[in-house]
Amino acid sequence: MAQFKWFTTKHKGLRYREHETRKHGVRRDRFYQYRLMENGIRVQESFGWLSEGWTEEACLLEVAKLKQARRTGEGEITLKDRRKKALDKRTEQERKAITFGEVWEKNYLPQAKADRGEASTLREENLYALWIKPVLGDKPISEIVPLHLEKIKSNMRSEGKAQRTIQYALAVTRQVFNHAKRHSLFNGDNPVGKVKIPSEDNRRTRFLSHEEAALLLEEIKRRSVDVYQQCLLALHTGMRAGEIFSLTWECVDLKNEILLLKQTKSGKDRMAYMTPQVKEMLQSRNSADTEPGSLVFPGRNGVEIKQVSDTFNRAVNALGFNEGVTDPKAKVVFHTLRHTHASWLVMNGTDLYTVKELLGHSDFKMTARYAHLGENTLRSAVQGLGKAMEDEYSNVVNIEKIRRHDGSIR
Template identity: 25%
Template sequence: MNANEPVKLRKRKTRTGLYSLYLDTYANGKRTYEYLRLYLVPERTREDKRKNKETLQLAEAIRAKRVIEYHEGRYGFDKGEQGKVLLFDYFEAQARERTGKTRTSWINCIQYLAQYETRKSITFAKISPEWIEGFKDYLGAQKLAQNTKSLYFAKLRACINQAYKDGIITDNPLKRVGSIKHEESKREYLTIEEVQRLAETDCDSEVVKRAFLFSCLTGLRKSDIMQLQWGDIHKEGDYTRITFRQRKTGGQEYLDITHEARELMGEEQGAEELVFAPFPAVSTISAVIKAWTARAGIRKHITFHSARHTFATMMLTLGTDLYTVSKLLGHKDIKTTEIYAKIVDKGKQEAVARIPSILGKEE
C-alpha cells in the first residue's frame, strides 16, 4: 500500500481480543475513520488463518474502492458534496462489508430497490420519508413472505442509518418512517420425552446424533458446535466448562455443561482437534435429521436449530428463570429469550387445567 494514499487500512484491538479493521482517511485537511465491521481473530488454528486472510482481502477491496472514490471526488470526502453520494453505490459498498446469508439479503434488497427506483443516479439528497414509504409499500405488494419483506426493508434502514452516522446526510428521514412488522415464526422444539426417544433411536450419522443431542443439553448453535475444539474444553471442579466465541455474535462465552453433555463429546483429543468430526456436508444434515426423527416416530419439522429451541423450552419448563436462560443462550437482549416464555407459559396451563368439566364426566 502506497504511504501517500489518502486511505489507509488499520486495526485496533477490542476488549474481546479481536482486532477491528477500519479505514483511516486524511483528505481536505481532515481525518476521518470508517469502521468496517470486519474483525481478525487470534490465529490459533489453520481455519483462523484462512478466515483472517479472507477478511483482510475484503477489507483491502473496500479500501481500494474508497481510494478510487476519493480520486473521483465521490463518497463524501468533500463535506459540501455529501448529499450527492449515490444511494446504490453506497448500498453496494455496505453489502460488500457483509458475509454469508447477511450479504445475500443485502444483495436481494438491492434487486428490489432497482425495480422500485430505476434511476441509478439517485443521491441521498433525494431520499425523503415519502420515498422510503413508497419502497415500503412496494415491498408490501410483492409476493414475498412477511418476514422477508421485513428483512429487506431493514437493510434499507440499516443503509440509511449508516449514511447518517457517516455524515452523508444531516437529517435522518427514517425518523418519520416505521418498520415493516416482523411476523413471529413458529419455533419447533422437542419435549424431554421426544429427546429421550431420539437418544434411543439409530441415526445415519453418529456425529450428527451426538452433536444434536449435545445442542439439546447446552443450547449451542450448530455453527459453534462444528468449530468447537478440545482446547476450548476445561475442567472446573465438578463441572466441565466450554470457553468459546459465538460465531454469530462474536461474543466470548463461558458455559458449564452436564456430565451427559460431556459424555456426548467422546474421548479427548489434541487441543486443536475438532470435538465433533467429521461432520457431513451441511446440505445433507437436514436430510439426516429428517430420517432420524421419522424413525423415532416424531411428526414435527425438526431442524438442527430445533435443538437450541428444545434447550430453551426445557430450561424454562424445569423452572429456570428467564435471565439465566438468556445468559445460557448467549442472547444480548433478553427480549429475544422472552419469545420462549410464550411457548412455556405454566400460568396458562394451570388456568386451563382449572376449567371445570362441561360434559358431565369426571376426569
C-alpha cells in the same frame, strides 16, 4: 524552505514570482500574492498562477472584496476562508449526488463482507439485488424518502414475501444509511425510522417431549454419528447451530466442563456448561493429536460447516413429527433443540433470568416467551407462600391462646 525572488507590480501590495521553467504565452508563468500592512496588521493573500486565470485585475478585484468584507464584517475576510467555503460547498454537492448504489458497492458491502459471515452477506446481497436496488440503486442517498421504502414493502408484498423477509430488507436498508452517516456520506435522518416495520410473531411454539427427543436422537444416530453428536450438544446446552459449527477445541474445557462460545449472535462471548452426556461425547471426539485451534465438528477438508445436514430433516420426516403441520413455527427443525432445552429448564423450575444468561439472549423479552411453561412452578411458589402464611397465622393464634390462659403475659 525555498526562497523565492519576488517582483513588484505597479499596484500597491501586489507582487509576483516567476515559475522556473513553465511559460504562459511568451513569458514565464507568474504566481501573484498580495502583501501589505493594513491598520497595523500584516495582510497576506496568495492568489495563484497567471495560467490559472489570476491576472493582476482578478487579484485586485479579490483584494477589494476582502477589504469590503473586513470593513463590513459580512462574508469571508480572507481568501483561505473563501476557498474553504467553496470547497465545502463542492464537497456537500458531491455528497448529495452520491447514490444509494454507490454507497452499497463501494462502502457498505466491502465492510459487511469483512465483518460478517458469508451466508449472512450473501442473503443481504440477494435482498439488495432483488428488492432494494430496483427502487433505490440509482437515487441520490440524500433524496431518498419514506415513500421509496414503502415502494419496496409494496413490491415484496405483491410477490407474496413473508413479513420476516420484508423486515430483513428494511433492516439492511437501515444499516446502509447508518453506515453512510458514520462515514460522513449522509447527514440527514434515517428514512427507515419513519417507516412502519411489518411485525410478525415468528417465535417457535413446538418443543419436544423427553420421549420425542430420545426417539429423534436415536433415529439420527442410526444415520450419522456426527449429526447425532451435534444434536446432542444443541439439546443439552441450548447452543445454536452456528455456535456448534464454529466451536474449536481451544474453547472446550473438559476439566471444568465449560464451553466458551465466542462472538455469538448477540455479539458477546458466553459460557455453555456440559452435562455428563456432553462431556462423554466430547471426550470421545478428542484425541492426543487434536490441534487446539481445530474445529470440534469440521466439515469437508476441515472447513467450517455452513448449514445443518439434511440428515436431520430426513430423521424428522421418518418419525412423522412434521406430518400435517403447516405452521412453520410449529415444525420441528434443528433450532427446536435449543427451544426444547430452554423449555425443559423452565419446566424444571429454572428462573427466567438464569435461562436468559444460559441462552445468551440480548433482550429479556426473548426469554419471557417461556414464562407460561413455568406456571406450575409459579403456582407451587404461591402455594408455598400461602402455607407459610397459614403456619405463621397458627403460631400467632397459639400465642394469643397462651396469653388468655396465663394472665401474667401482657
